[in-house]
Amino acid sequence: MSGRGRIVFSTTIMAVEFDGGVVIGADSRTTTGAYIANRVTDKLTFIHDHIFCCRSGSAADTQAIADVVNYQLSFHSIELDEPPLVQTAANLFKELCYRYREDLTAGIIVAGWDKRKGGQVYTVPMGGMIVRQSFSIGGSGSTYIYGYVDSSYKPGMTKEECLEFTANAISLAMERDGSSGGVIRLAAITEAGVERKVILGSELPRFTVS
Amino acid sequence: MEVCNRRMNLWANGPSPGELYSFPGSTSCVGVGPVKTTLNPMVTGTSVLGVKFNGGVMIAADMLGSYGSLARFRSISRLMKVNDCTILGASGDYADYQYLKQVIEQMVIDEELLGDGHHYSPKAMHSWLTRVMYNRRTRMNPLWNTVVLGGFYNGESFLGYVDKLGVAYESPSIATGFGAYLAQPLMREVMETKPDLSRDEARQLIERCLKVLYYRDARSYNKFEIATVTEGGVEIEGPFSSETNWDIAHMVSGFE
Numbered sequence: 001m002s003g004r005g006r007i008v009f010s011t012t013i014m015a016v017e018f019d020g021g022v023v024i025g026a027d028s029r030t031t032t033g034a035y036i037a038n039r040v041t042d043k044l045t046f047i048h049d050h051i052f053c054c055r056s057g058s059a060a061d062t063q064a065i066a067d068v069v070n071y072q073l074s075f076h077s078i079e080l081d082e083p084p085l086v087q088t089a090a091n092l093f094k095e096l097c098y099r100y101r102e103d104l105t106a107g108i109i110v111a112g113w114d115k116r117k118g119g120q121v122y123t124v125p126m127g128g129m130i131v132r133q134s135f136s137i138g139g140s141g142s143t144y145i146y147g148y149v150d151s152s153y154k155p156g157m158t159k160e161e162c163l164e165f166t167a168n169a170i171s172l173a174m175e176r177d178g179s180s181g182g183v184i185r186l187a188a189i190t191e192a193g194v195e196r197k198v199i200l201g202s203e204l205p206r207f208t209v210s
Numbered sequence: 211m212e213v214c215n216r217r218m219n220l221w222a223n224g225p226s227p228g229e230l231y232s233f234p235g236s237t238s239c240v241g242v243g244p245v246k247t248t249l250n251p252m253v254t255g256t257s258v259l260g261v262k263f264n265g266g267v268m269i270a271a272d273m274l275g276s277y278g279s280l281a282r283f284r285s286i287s288r289l290m291k292v293n294d295c296t297i298l299g300a301s302g303d304y305a306d307y308q309y310l311k312q313v314i315e316q317m318v319i320d321e322e323l324l325g326d327g328h329h330y331s332p333k334a335m336h337s338w339l340t341r342v343m344y345n346r347r348t349r350m351n352p353l354w355n356t357v358v359l360g361g362f363y364n365g366e367s368f369l370g371y372v373d374k375l376g377v378a379y380e381s382p383s384i385a386t387g388f389g390a391y392l393a394q395p396l397m398r399e400v401m402e403t404k405p406d407l408s409r410d411e412a413r414q415l416i417e418r419c420l421k422v423l424y425y426r427d428a429r430s431y432n433k434f435e436i437a438t439v440t441e442g443g444v445e446i447e448g449p450f451s452s453e454t455n456w457d458i459a460h461m462v463s464g465f466e
Contacts, residue, residue: 125277127251127253
């Protein structure tokens with residue numbers, strides 16, 4: 001693909017804020033070249049009770065980073081004797097991704113709920129910057145759905161609307177991106193906890209007839 | 211002759227003439243892990259414009275973070291307030307700018323804690339930044355940014371430029387990136403005939419330049435911020451958009 005510094009990596013990941021929490025979603029395909037090494041991957045990774053991350057890029061790099069942040073955050077939470085903030089988790093990712101930017105291929109979306117700011121989505125793309133957004137898409141499949149999300153997103157959606165928005169978007173990306181596919185894994189994170197859902201291949205939202 | 215065939219004892223296990231040689235024991239950063247060379251800017255910002263006027267300085271930048279050609283982040287701020295007399299705008303890698311912002315903000319806090327009433331002057335900040343950028347480039351690990359620094363101190367306006375090579379200078383008008391080609395000539399044309407602009411005239415000049423950049427820079431976005439520093443302090447206004455005129459489209463048809 002054109003554009004300086006751009007590396008295409010496999011996946012479609014997404015996260016959306018709503019009042020009271022976040023919805024996160026991802027496809028389930030891991031590829032080595034054109035072979036699908038794992039068709040039921042879980043790219044929504046537990047970081048803390050109310051904080052998850054969506055991983056795109058090198059599977060090894062992102063797993064290693066997530067492991068480190070998981071450790072750092074649980075330690076921090078024990079010291080604080082309080083659930084950690086989403087912004088803290090996101091900044092831990094940023095510190096690693098920025099410091100080791102030349103050695104890593106990792107595009108991460110950190111999403112969760114905390115008492116201070118409610119549902120939050122933070123994007124840490126390759127290069128190691130950090131920015132909070134009301135919704136974020138990532139991975140190679142995301143390029144195919146910028147148009148869809150830009151036209152369909154409305155601020156102030158409910159949890160159910162967010163789930164539908166996310167499922168539709170990821171389904172469209174999976175349709176067009178060879179590096180994304182399998183099932184759609186969704187999760188809704190609120191004060192009450194994490195609700196996980198899987199949408200199997202047969203139940204994917206369908207858009208085209210052919 | 212024989213000499214050419216013999217290995218010189220002095221160079222045993224060393225490089226052959228003309229070969230690149232990295233000396234053993236070359237330094238890596240102490241203690242905090244491999245911060246290797248930033249050779250690939252990822253999310254980048256385009257032009258930053260700066261202009262001096264009578265009583266202060268104005269800096270402007272759009273709010274786009276480009277990921278190659280993709281307009282990925284459309285609401286990021288590339289301008290920051292350093293202290294009550296200094297503002298800064300950066301183009302180039304946004305992660306490096308965020309790092310610089312963090313360092314500068316901590317510096318300003320530390321200085322405040324000294325409680326001696328002194329604050330970093332714009333010139334001092336510019337000088338410091340130049341040293342930092344040049345040092346990083348010498349270690350082959352640059353901060354991939356071009357920074358425009360504006361300030362108003364002791365009744366005088368300051369406008370400076372520092373880039374990733376450590377090149378630094380001051381000028382009544384500054385533009386980075388595409389702006390250097392498109393906006394700088396416009397700014398210089400106005401300022402050479404009328405060096406002392408009023409605040410409104412400076413604002414109009416900047417907005418005119420931003421419009422041209424939106425027309426002609428493929429990595430720009432029609433959403434920008436303007437930071438102004440005067441005797442009264444710092445004001446960062448935005449987001450604004452330019453009015454664009456596409457009437458000429460009706461005058462063109464086909465390609466001949």
